[in-house]
Amino acid sequence: MRAPTLEELAPRGHDLAADPFPVLAALRAEGPVHRVHVPGSGDAWLVVTWEAVRAALTDPRLRNDIRHSAGWETDGGHAVGRNMLQSDPPDHTRLRRLVAGRFTEGRIAVLRPGIEAVARELLDRLPRTGTADLVGGYALPLPVTVICDLLGVPVADRAAFHTWSNELVVPTGEEAAAASAAALTGYLTELVAEKTRSPDDSLLGDLTTNAGPPDAGARLTPEELLGMAFLLLVAGHETTVDLISATVHSLLTHPDQLALLRADPDLTGAAVEESLRFNSPVHAGAFRFAAEPLELAGTRVAAGDAVLVSLAAASRDPLAFPDPDRFDVTRRPRGHLAFGHGAHHCLGAPLARAEAAVALRLLLERHPGLALATGPAALTWRTSTLLRGLTALPVRLG
Secondary structure, eight states, X not given: OOOOOHHHHSOTTOOTTTOOHHHHHHHXXXXXXXXXXXXXXXXXXXXXXXXXXXXXXXXXXXXXXXXXXXXXXXXXXXXXXXXXXXXXXXXXXXXXXXXXXXXXXHHHHHHHHHHHHHHHHHHHHSOSSSXXXXXXXIITHHHHHHHHHHHTOOGGGXXXXXXXXXXXXXXXXXXXXXXXXXXXHHHHHHHHHHXXXXXXXXXXXXXXXXXXXXXXXXXXXXXXXXXXXXXXXXXXXXXXXXXXXXXXXXXXXOHHHHHHHHXXXXXXXXXXXXXXXXXXXXXXXXXXXXXXXXXXXXXXXXXXXXXXXXXXXXXXXXXXXXXXTSOOTTOOOSOOOTTOOGGGSOTTHHHXXXXXXXXXXXXXXXXXXXXXXXXXXXXXXXXXXXXXXXXXXXXXXX
């Protein structure tokens, strides 16, 4: 008999996508670890407290490589190549080292003027007054443009790339997801081949110089290169889209906090951190698998069992954050887990923070009368095992 899904645990009529936090809070009140069913993936142990999530993310007995799963049969579990999220040390360490230098705070500071230029151009395209969708017109194209510029994706290909990416992270169905995976794999394979033939100064161009057959001593195998391109492109923008739009949404639905930020723009960084905690664009971390029997926060986990850590639940744990369901831009959160923890702490965290801070500051400067163009209840949220974010954010710009 399978475990219940989160939807089945929610009160009748409750919109789990719009507000998963009461359901997560109810689970957290009962204990740190629960057996749940994840549609399309099977039963897993869901970890929901801040302390237990941190422990799980640093437990070496929990591995990211799907080959530790009791249900693993073939590498068909890898959507596009093999990437860092599906690897453990020492492979994960080697892969991360190859790109970590491009995402340091110092390197991101150099990119900041370019990020600002992209944001200003997008704001110029929005009407001065009237209404607009802030997701499609601003929150989405900003991080897409930045990461595609960084990796060297041609401008003409970016719309198709995002369509495939979105279907993979928030699938509408098995057939559509499989088709998008095939299309994105084909596209990235050709893009990598083109960069190999004609290397450039993009990050992907640099990585192709480290690729080759496994027996040649190359630092990246062709499969790893494909997986790296996939991970950096998809993870490099999907979560930031959700962060920017959710931050604006939280401010517009908490006018007292918006007033504080307008009175003191130096709170912009703190507002982004509070949004990361309060909204947690990454709903749950990637699946981890028990390489051996273990005890996790008092729960026995069998070898091969899947473990899912709820970053959203952990970042609203009242034992870590007083009054956790209150959005407060003056809060100084103690270690929110929106970017994960441990060896798999998000590589692109400095870039996401910079993009969100730039996007928020310039938007509020340009549109002092910014307001929601619809009631909060009319908004729809895209959600999956991993991510949660708004599908659109209609705003009044006058």
